[in-house]
Amino acid sequence: MKKLLISTGGGDCPGLNAVIRGIAKRAAQEKDWEVWGSFEAFNGLMEKPSRLIRLTDKNTAGIHVMGGTILGTTNKGNPLRFPEKQADGSVKTVNHIPDLVRKIKSEGFDAVINIGGDGSQEISQAMFEEGMPVVGVPKTIDNDLSSTDFTFGFQTAVQTATDSFDRLVTTANSHHRVMIMEVMGRNAGWIALYTAIAGGAEVCLIPEIPYDINKVVERIRARYDNGRGFANVVIAEGAHIQEGAVTSTQGEFGRMPVRLGGVAFTLSNQLKEAGLEAEIRETILGHTQRGGSPIAFDRVIASVFGVKAFELVLEGKFGQMVVLRNNDFSSVPISEAISSYNYVDPNSTLVKAAKGLGISFGD
Template identity: 80%
Template sequence: MKKLLVTTGGGDCPGLNAVIRGIVKRASREDDWEVWGSYEALNGLMEEPTRLIKLEEKVVSGIHVLGGTIIGTTNKGNPMSLSEKQPDGSIKKISRIPWIVDRMKSLGFSAVINIGGDGSQAISQAMFEAGMPVVGVPKTIDNDLNSTDFTFGFQTAVQTATDSFDRLVTTASSHHRVMIMEVMGRNAGWIALYTAIAGGAEICLIPEIPYDLEKVVERIKSRYNNGRGFVNIVIAEGAYAKEGSITSSVGEEGRHGIRLGGVCFTLSQQLKDAGIEADIRETVLGHTQRGGTPVAFDRVIASVFGVKAMELVLEEKFGQLVVLQNNDYTSVPIKDAISAYHVVNPSDTLVQAAKGLGISFGD
């Protein structure tokens, strides 16, 4: 039997289980393949003893409706740059990729399907260059991976954000408040942009368009008449003012190094300092956008991604990432997908449409 290893890395994301199920169900149609999962990305493979699980059809039955991932995930400890203490007490960065590839081969694995975002796919490319047959599957709620129209998990995050935004609209109108809702996305404003359009926001602030505070204040004031009125704002966690900086704190060891979050409170204070007298309230959605049952759209593309990834393995087309382009499921070299960061273009049709709907970006 040929052995396939499946890993899920980075932040958790609705649809991960649907990909795993798609891989296993497609592999079950072959007589000479068995599928294994490594717990918590590559950690399960690297530990002694290993923490691996054989993924059979009975194990993945019905998991496509579940959030999270049955094999766990982690965004800590990049194996391409691990800290190792030297005899003299100094710390040296080393890559464990060659060791990981040797470990996989010694355990009899013929190929790997790595499910993850840009950081995880950089690891995929490193393993591929080290001689391991690898296929990648794009995963992130941020939709910031290049070469694919959508990553699975994004639509669920947008739906969660939109549902929350709808609830804030009614309370904002009842109390004549300014409601600021912060969504995830890191340095890409896709979740904020889609939510603002779907929810009918008055203001949408994203990293790609640093906002002019005076323009934001002007828009808010135009919505009030003798203290009557309300404003709903969607702000991406990576947004910042033209004369300001990104709101962040020190994060865990890993590829990001910083933890984004709290920009809604930064904006709230800026508005108060600028003379906005209306009652301002802040809501941080945080990890609610990552959890829960994936919407139908994400279940479909995740399931198809899983099937297509397994078929790439069967066709021995390695070093490839499964993608969705122009409503067609195809693949591109992993190195091309991680060569650029997929962000919102200010001249994008969606941005212009949002402006046509009267949404202000503070520019």
């Protein structure tokens, strides 16, 4: 009997359970494979005793409608660069990939399907180079993994953000206010861009286009007449003013060195300092974008990703990541998927169309 290990790492994301279910249901059609899951990425595997769970088509039935992941997840303790405090108080990063691969093989696993974003797929590639048969599945609400048209979870995050934005439009109109809504997007502004177009924002600020605060003020003032009017702004957490820094705080030990968030308040203060007279309110969506049941689109691609990933295992096509390209499902080398970051192109058709709709990017 062959054994497959599933891991869900990084931030949680709508659709993770649909991938797990897809793998388990497809594997159930084979008589010589067992599917197991490791709790909280690979942490469950490395604990003593190991925390693993056998996954079947029966105990994964119906989980595709649930948000989060039944395996739990973590973005702390990257085994490729594991932070270890030294005696002098300094922190040294250690590569524990060889230890991880040895542990996986000692538990009798023949292959791994690693579900995660760019950081998780970097781990997948390192494991593959260490001799572990690995298949990757792209997951991130930020849609920042290259080589695939969409990552599952992104469309659900956009729907959540758009629903919230629609509500802010009506209250902005009622009170003649400027509403600033902050969405996730550390380095890529996909959620902000899609939400701005879907919701009809006046201003969309993203990391790829540093903004001029005076141009933002100019666009908002155009929405007012004798103090009456309203405007709605969508801003990604990684957006920043021209020649300015990203709004951040010190990150927790073992996670990213800086934690983003609060740029809505930064922008609010900048607008006031630039002389905007309108009343301003700020809303930060935060982790509401990660939670909840995945919409139909994400359920479909996540389910197909799961089936496709297991079939790559059956075919022995390791070191590959499943992708969606031109409405078809295929795979690319993980090394290719992580070789470049999926930024929003400021000169793309999507950005040009947004500007054609009257959306200002502050540039």
